[in-house]
Structure formats: C-alpha cells, structure tokens
Amino acid sequence: MYSEDKDKENASLDSSLEENAQKVIGYYKRQAWAVKVFDKIDQDSIVEDGKDVVLASSIIQSSNDLFFPAFIRINTKENGKVVGAYLILEEDDSFQLLPLERALEELQLDELVPFKYRTLEKIEGDEYQVNWPEFS
Numbered sequence: 001m002y003s004e005d006k007d008k009e010n011a012s013l014d015s016s017l018e019e020n021a022q023k024v025i026g027y028y029k030r031q032a033w034a035v036k037v038f039d040k041i042d043q044d045s046i047v048e049d050g051k052d053v054v055l056a057s058s059i060i061q062s063s064n065d066l067f068f069p070a071f072i073r074i075n076t077k078e079n080g081k082v083v084g085a086y087l088i089l090e091e092d093d094s095f096q097l098l099p100l101e102r103a104l105e106e107l108q109l110d111e112l113v114p115f116k117y118r119t120l121e122k123i124e125g126d127e128y129q130v131n132w133p134e135f136s
Helices: 002-020 031-040 100-106
Strands: 046-048 053-061 067-075 081-091 094-099 116-119
Touching: 031 053, 031 067, 053 081, 067 116, 081 100, 094 100
Parallel strands: none
Antiparallel strands: 046 053, 053 067, 053 116, 067 081, 081 094
C-alpha cells in the first residue's frame, strides 16, 4: 500500500513540475522561425561579454534537424572557440537564459547534441564557422 501511495505522490509531483516548467523556445522545423525570436529581444546580435569573449545571437540545429534560437559565447582570442551556449526560455512576459549544460541535465534535451550552429552575424577571426552563414 505504501508503495502505491508513494508512486501517486511522485506522479503528482512530476505532473506539477511539468505544468510549471519553463518553456524552452525552439523545436522549429525551419530556421526562419528561430531567427524571428530575436526580433522580440532588444539586444544587438553581437555583444561584448568579458575580455575577448562575445555573446552572439545564434541558431542551433539539433541532431534531429530542429532549430533553436540561442546565445553562444565565443572566445575571439581563441579563433572563435565556443565557450558557452544558452537556450532561451519564455517566462511570463520576459525571456530567461538557460545554460545548455543545465538543459541537457535537467530537461533531458538529449536531441540537442551533437548540434551545429551559426551566428546571425559574422564574427571576425572566427575560424570555427568555416562555412558562415551555413551551419558549422
């Protein structure tokens, strides 16, 4: 009897967590829809984010060919090496950033990796995006 009650309690908790979970923006079949998200975010496509690092508005193409708008931190001193990635969450009337590592760990978004990406603007010295504006 105890086990059944515990299972019901866990199922109720899981259901509650799903209902209150923040919504990851993405899962688009066309990259144009992911690009449109940035029209709603008042920020330049490339922003300085520390010494030799920029935060770039980007599109991630997941391993199952779906598209996600994201912000990717790129080290300009290391020829464009990616040093961080953030998915965009919709929360009430605002947007929040979710580190990719947390999305993989907490939300089990395993379909995101491996991924390709492209920034909305070309970043000078970025040798990792060899086919920009195509995905690398």
